[in-house]
Amino acid sequence: MSQPDIDPDALQVRRRRWTRWLWVPVLLIALGAGWWWRIHPADLPNASSQTSGEIKAGQTLYLRAADDPHRSREITIDDVALKVSNTPGQSAEVSLWVCRGGSIGQTTTPERFCDSWRKAEGATANLGGGDVLVVGVRADQPGTVTVDRITLDFSDGLQRGSSRIGAPLTVNVLG
Incomplete structure (x- = not known):
């Protein structure tokens, strides 16, 4: 076979x-x-309570907007959006600053409380590592200025994102 x-x-x-x-x-x-x-970094810290202050018309009041007491985090601030509402007929200037190496609750002369002081947009802030975000509010007429939570476009290392930070602020401007 x-x-x-x-x-x-x-x-x-x-x-x-x-x-x-x-x-x-x-x-x-x-x-x-x-x-x-x-594109999804961790959220920035928010506070539940509202911050308030009073100033005379024509002065600028600087109020602590945010820091992070629980975590040290270095961010680069790319853009700042401030939602401001004020008394009708009143104009207000509102700006965000970075206080490096210091601490501010509220003051009219922030430079003496910080090692360095600069506008927030384009700056680097080490939240929780000694830097504080501060809102400056100036109005020339009496009334009330309210600033909602700040919205930041920021970079955190390789991550980029947008987040709200801090607490709402109310400033009573006295005549």
């Missing part, structure tokens, strides 16, 4: 073609997770 000829290709185990492309969805999932992480 003779043995039939066996085709050598018939004895080989063939690889499935779909497994060679399995790395594509794995790579897409990893890239998507990395991108999500990059």
Whole structure:
């Protein structure tokens, strides 16, 4: 009895073609997770209580807006959005500052309480590491100026995001 000829290709185990492309969805999932992480940094600290102060018309009052007592975190402030409402007919100037190496509750002369003092936009602040965000409010007519929580566009290492920070502020301007 003779043995039939066996085709050598018939004895080989063939690889499935779909497994060679399995790395594509794995790579897409990893890239998507990395991108999500990059644009979702941890939220900035918020306070539940409202801060208030009083000044004479024509003066500028500087009030502590935010720091982070629970965590040291260095952020670079890219943009600042302040939502301000005031008494009708009253104009107010509101600005955000970074107090480095100091602490301010409220004052009209912040420079003596800080190692350095500069506008917040474009600055780096080490929240919880000795830096404090401060809101300056100036109005020339009597009334009330209210500043809602501050919205910051910021960078935190490789992460970028936008978050609200601090507590609402109310300043009564006396005549």
